[in-house]
Amino acid sequence: MPKKVELISSSLVRGTATAASVSRLELNPWDLRFLPISPIQRGLIFHSPHFQSQQNLIQRLQTSLSRALDFFPPLAGRLAATPHDGDTASFHVDCDNAGAEFTHAVAAAVSISDIIEPTYLPEIVSSLIPINTGVTNYQGISKPLLAVQVTELADGVFIGCAANHAVVDGASFWHFLNSWSEISRGSESISKSPIFDRRNAAAGVDENRLIHIPTLEKNLKAPIPLLQQKLFHFSKETLGQLKAKANSEAGTDKISTLQALMAHLWRSTVRSQTTNNDPTTPVMTIVIGARARMSSFPDGYFGNAICSATLAIGEDELLQEGLGAAALRINEVISEKTDEAIARDAEKKAQLGRMGVGMGGGPPLLVGGSHRFDMYGCDFGWGKPIVVRSGNARKTEGLVVVSPAAEADGIDLEVYFKKKTLRPMEEFLTMLHQ
Incomplete structure (x- = not known):
């Protein structure tokens, strides 16, 4: 009998700040390449934490995520496209605090060993990390740019995260996760602040200027067969x-x-x-x-x-x-x-x-x-x-x-x-x- 993941709740988590440190973030040539493909997906497996109740765990992670988004306002925003002549558009992140997706789930029959012992990735993992195959970064226009799923396992916790690759690369992805974990441990600030200014990001290339690219509806990648x-x-x-x-x-x-x-x-x-x-x-x-x-x-x-x-x-x-x-x-x-x-x-x-x-x-x-x-x-x-x-x-x-x-x-x-x-x-x- 296949092991199931039961959805308990899903909500949007917003930053706590009344005004974001950055209100608009233009996507530059480094970012635009990733619009047609899928988000970054990673999952972290932990031993069961010692909390009085699982609700305390979920509340702690939601609260710390909300505070972390104050330092990373683009991840609480949405993509926006500005149309231009010649069927082109420019893209930016609207840091409107629309919220990151937070899902709480339970997989009571799944143990840590079920995930880490097989040398081939078990199918259950795809149910533990949000945003499955078929979603592209371009869809960040209507979907959250960051999604988190916390799943209670039989003997542990799986924290799955997906982030829009047009907004972050691997270094930025782990910068955010480490900062979120810092706050969850009780810190009032983070050890390394993100830098959003892109004017000097490419040795003379003005990365804040608008880049017009062909509209993407007809150019999105087809879903890739599972391997x-x-x-x-x-x-x-x-x-x-x-x-x-x-x-x-x-x-x-x-x-x-x-x-x-x-x-x-x-x-x-x-x-x-x-x-x-x-x-x-x-x-x-x-x-x-x-x-x-x-x-x-x-x-x-x-x-x-x-x-x-x-x-x-x-x-x-x-x-x-x-x-x-x-x-x-x-x-x-x-x-x-x-x-x-x-x-x-x-x-x-x-x-x-x-x-x-x-x-x-x-x-x-x-x-x-x-x-x-x-x-x-x-x-x-x-x-x-x-x-x-x-x-x-x-x-x-x-x-x-x-x-x-x-x-x-x-x-x-x-x-x-x-x-x-x-x-x-x-x-x-x-x-x-x-």
Whole structure:
């Protein structure tokens, strides 16, 4: 018998401030790319907190969420479109305090082990994170930009969050969640304030100006068929071996842990997909955070600040030249993403105003997320999360989501492929001598 999630209540949570710190936030080229795809979805699993009643838990989370929205007013707003000539429109966030969605649910027959023990993401998780497959960021015109679902499990609590990707990237998403958890722990303020001013966000590109883009109704992405999501865990020790092997083979010391892991993943993926003797040229795109690479981006910048690096290597070269050669190529293409190169990329997007260049349907292997996000710092007052899981929206074949592991210096990968690819991939990924 399938395990069910029972909805208890749903409401809109608004900020408490009488006047928001920002009333209007223009969507810029960094943001507009994400209108046709789905929101960011993440879920945090906790052991059961010790409260006198579950209602006290729900009230505490609602109250702290309301106060957190005072610091992040765009997340309590809605998207708005301004029509222009030539069937174009510009988009902004109206910080009108319309509210974030808050849902309380119960899954009494679902235990923590039901979620974290399977190596394939169990179907129940899609019922624990709001905003399921089929919803796009463009629909933030009428739907909340932030949705939260708190589900009581048999032996724990699952806090699922979905945020409009046209308004936040991964860094901003976790900035908000960490700030909310700070307030839930009793803080009157947050340790890092969000910065909404975008005039200096792209090294000379005025990110506050209106960007006209084609209207989107006919250009939205079709729902993506559900794929198998498999979780791979790499310990600190395993990652150290990969990094040492990659640097030794390449005769360098500049290859990072993640670059070595991405090379290992890429080669394992290509090995598992090779079914004939026809030569191919595998392509990998890596999503890169721009905050640390651009001097004009403040650390607390709120919005999308990501670029991408794409490289292609012949199949024979990728497999025969070894881990070090592939990792060195990845290192080189990422190193090319300088302050100036990222600014030029942003300006091109502003000039073209093109959609469909985001992350909805791209190359065979698309690596996003980051092992540097502070996911396990989200302590709402009863301890840190046990694990973090993703929802099933915004998934396409070849997508890889990088996350920090619960253990120190480990990395988790969530990969989305058909089963026929995943089965041999598992074998290759666990072989460090290849």
